[in-house]
Amino acid sequence: ASTLRLILGDQLNHHHSWFKSKDPHTIYVMMEVKQETGYVNHHVQKIVAFFLAMREFSTWLEKEGHQVIYMKLDDVENTHSIPRNLSNLIKAKNITRFGYLLPDEYRLDKQIKDFSDSLEIESEGFDTEHFFTQREELANFFKHKKSLLMETFYRHMRKKHHILMDQNRPAGDKWNYDQLNRHKLKDTSILQSPKTFRYNIAGILNMLNKMEVHYFGEIDVNNFQWAINRNDGLLVLEYFCEELLPYFGTYQDAIHTEHAFLFHSRLSFLMNVKLLSPKEVIEKVMEQYFKKETTIAISQVEGFIRQILGWREFMRGVYWAKMPGYAHLNKLNHHRALPEWYWTGKTQMNCLKHAIGQSLKLAYAHHIQRLMITGNFALLANINPDEVDEWYLGIYIDAIEWVEITNTRGMSQFADGGIVGTKPYVSSANYINKMSNYCKKCSYDKNLKIGKNACPFNSLYWNFFDLHREKFITNQRVNMMYRTWDKKPHEERTAILKQAEQYLNNIENL
Numbered sequence: 132a133s134t135l136r137l138i139l140g141d142q143l144n145h146h147h148s149w150f151k152s153k154d155p156h157t158i159y160v161m162m163e164v165k166q167e168t169g170y171v172n173h174h175v176q177k178i179v180a181f182f183l184a185m186r187e188f189s190t191w192l193e194k195e196g197h198q199v200i201y202m203k204l205d206d207v208e209n210t211h212s213i214p215r216n217l218s219n220l221i222k223a224k225n226i227t228r229f230g231y232l233l234p235d236e237y238r239l240d241k242q243i244k245d246f247s248d249s250l251e252i253e254s255e256g257f258d259t260e261h262f263f264t265q266r267e268e269l270a271n272f273f274k275h276k277k278s279l280l281m282e283t284f285y286r287h288m289r290k291k292h293h294i295l296m297d298q299n300r301p302a303g304d305k306w307n308y309d310q311l312n313r314h315k316l317k318d319t320s321i322l323q324s325p326k327t328f329r330y331n332i333a334g335i336l337n338m339l340n341k342m343e344v345h346y347f348g349e350i351d352v353n354n355f356q357w358a359i360n361r362n363d364g365l366l367v368l369e370y371f372c373e374e375l376l377p378y379f380g381t382y383q384d385a386i387h388t389e390h391a392f393l394f395h396s397r398l399s400f401l402m403n404v405k406l407l408s409p410k411e412v413i414e415k416v417m418e419q420y421f422k423k424e425t426t427i428a429i430s431q432v433e434g435f436i437r438q439i440l441g442w443r444e445f446m447r448g449v450y451w452a453k454m455p456g457y458a459h460l461n462k463l464n465h466h467r468a469l470p471e472w473y474w475t476g477k478t479q480m481n482c483l484k485h486a487i488g489q490s491l492k493l494a495y496a497h498h499i500q501r502l503m504i505t506g507n508f509a510l511l512a513n514i515n516p517d518e519v520d521e522w523y524l525g526i527y528i529d530a531i532e533w534v535e536i537t538n539t540r541g542m543s544q545f546a547d548g549g550i551v552g553t554k555p556y557v558s559s560a561n562y563i564n565k566m567s568n569y570c571k572k573c574s575y576d577k578n579l580k581i582g583k584n585a586c587p588f589n590s591l592y593w594n595f596f597d598l599h600r601e602k603f604i605t606n607q608r609v610n611m612m613y614r615t616w617d618k619k620p621h622e623e624r625t626a627i628l629k630q631a632e633q634y635l636n637n638i639e640n641l
């Protein structure tokens with residue numbers, strides 16, 4: 132009897148119990164398929180990173196003594212459908228048992244489960260042994276509570292896993308240091324360059340072109356800089372702990388035109404494909420924090436742990452609690468098409484030009500760029516969340532639906548009506564100017580709400596609140612905006628709304 136075990140591109144967990152023993156009757160299969168390059172239009176760096184990481188992982192598995200079938204995109208027998216490839220292999224290799232790791236995406240989970248159920252041979256799904264939480268854990272935790280609050284969940288996780296705790300109290304006696312973590316970057320001399328690598332990707336790129344894979348975005352053939360294997364991933368983690376962590380929290384929300392990564396870890400891809408586990412990342416960070424020779428403030432460490440132990444696990448839990456319906460939520464009823472310039476960066480709004488341009492160049496933007504620049508504008512302009520999702524799912528190297536859609540449709544677009552976030556994340560130019568150096572070189576005037584060069588964010592901001600008065604007037608986190616808005620003279624409000632309307636009608640040319 133032989134067993135066939137499927138490993139998907141985001142299931143590259145070196146420490147999985149599957150690999151603890153070698154069995155000559157077990158074959159592992161990995162495949163590059165058009166099904167996965169084509170479910171959305173992807174940034175070329177995302178496709179390349181996945182394929183490179185998969186190839187390195189399969190080489191590692193083989194070196195460890197396991198049997199691996201690795202199907203390349205241009206292999207002649209590749210049907211480009213995961214179930215069809217599996218069926219063919221099961222026949223050709225006389226397979227009597229099929230095993231798979233539970234997919235993190237609903238789409239794949241359903242596809243592989245349906246396939247597995249249709250088999251006449253034995254089949255079984257296994258946990259990926261990556262997350263702190265099980266799929267259903269968050270839903271169970273919130274079963275009898277009124278709303279899903281990230282903060283409540285995060286505190287529970289801190290206690291449950293004894294992370295940053297002094298017995299039952301939070302270390303430092305505070306759960307949250309957000310107040311200390313909102314600084315603009317003024318002194319760029321403290322910045323470090325990111326830890327990068329140099330892979331030649333000419334072979335993979337030729338293959339993508341030969342196979343007519345659709346993609347967009349920029350790539351440097353001789354100089355692909357992302358870490359795509361475990362060893363390099365560990366170096367990125369070490370570099371983060373030593374060089375960047377001491378400043379992480381303080382500048383977590385800062386944006387700078389000349390520096391894309393600032394003090395961010397760049398670990399999302401590595402964790403999302405499971406080359407690194409969230410547990411080992413947190414352990415390494417805590418080890419650094421406790422080192423005698425370092426003096427890292429707790430606010431930096433807590434700010435980071437919150438993202439991984441809190442937000443990342445929370446998003447996974449919300450995803451499994453709310454899918455498949457979540458993917459269609461549009462509670463604010465937004466239907467405008469995404470402007471074409473989201474795909475080119477060709478707009479005169481400097482913040483968007485820069486954040487989009489950087490994303491096209493690097494397949495990366497940090498959280499506040501995603502939330503408060505590209506996401507903020509899309510929300511203010513009432514863009515259809517389906518199109519916003521498609522953009523985020525395609526453009527970022529770390530985009531996998533479970534964490535992309537909850538962040539985009541939920542946190543950023545409020546299309547879930549407030550499941551993920553308790554308020555809409557919108558701002559006028561004031562916030563963007565406070566956190567970045569974008570406005571300095573913009574052809575729009577950050578101080579104007581109306582008039583020829585008035586910053587579009589300013590009128591769109593008030594237009595958004597005016598449009599959604601019924602939804603937000605009872606929301607305690609934003610209802611004070613209505614007091615400010617209602618106090619403005621009638622003529623001023625009319626002029627602002629008219630300006631917003633003009634901008635929205637001319638959105639492609641902003």
Ligand code: FAD
Pocket residue numbers: 394395396397398399400402403438439442443444446496497498499501502506523524527529530531534535536538539542543
């Ligand atoms: P750091 O700032 O160094 O943070 C450390 C880690 O914390 C990240 O690697 C990530 O694993 C985790 N993290 C931080 N914020 C979040 C969050 N809100 N949700 C879940 N995990 C978080 N993250 C993705 O991994 N994939 C996505 O597709 C994705 N899409 C997003 C879309 C929008 C609209 C927004 C607002 C955020 C999105 N995020 C997504 C969350 C976050 O922006 C990225 O995780 C982060 O920018 C990755 O860069 P980094 O590794 O340098 O992060």
Ligand code: SF4
Pocket residue numbers: 479480481482483559560563564569570571573574575576577586587588
């Ligand atoms: Fe963006 Fe407005 Fe600032 Fe220009 S002035 S960079 S459009 S916020």
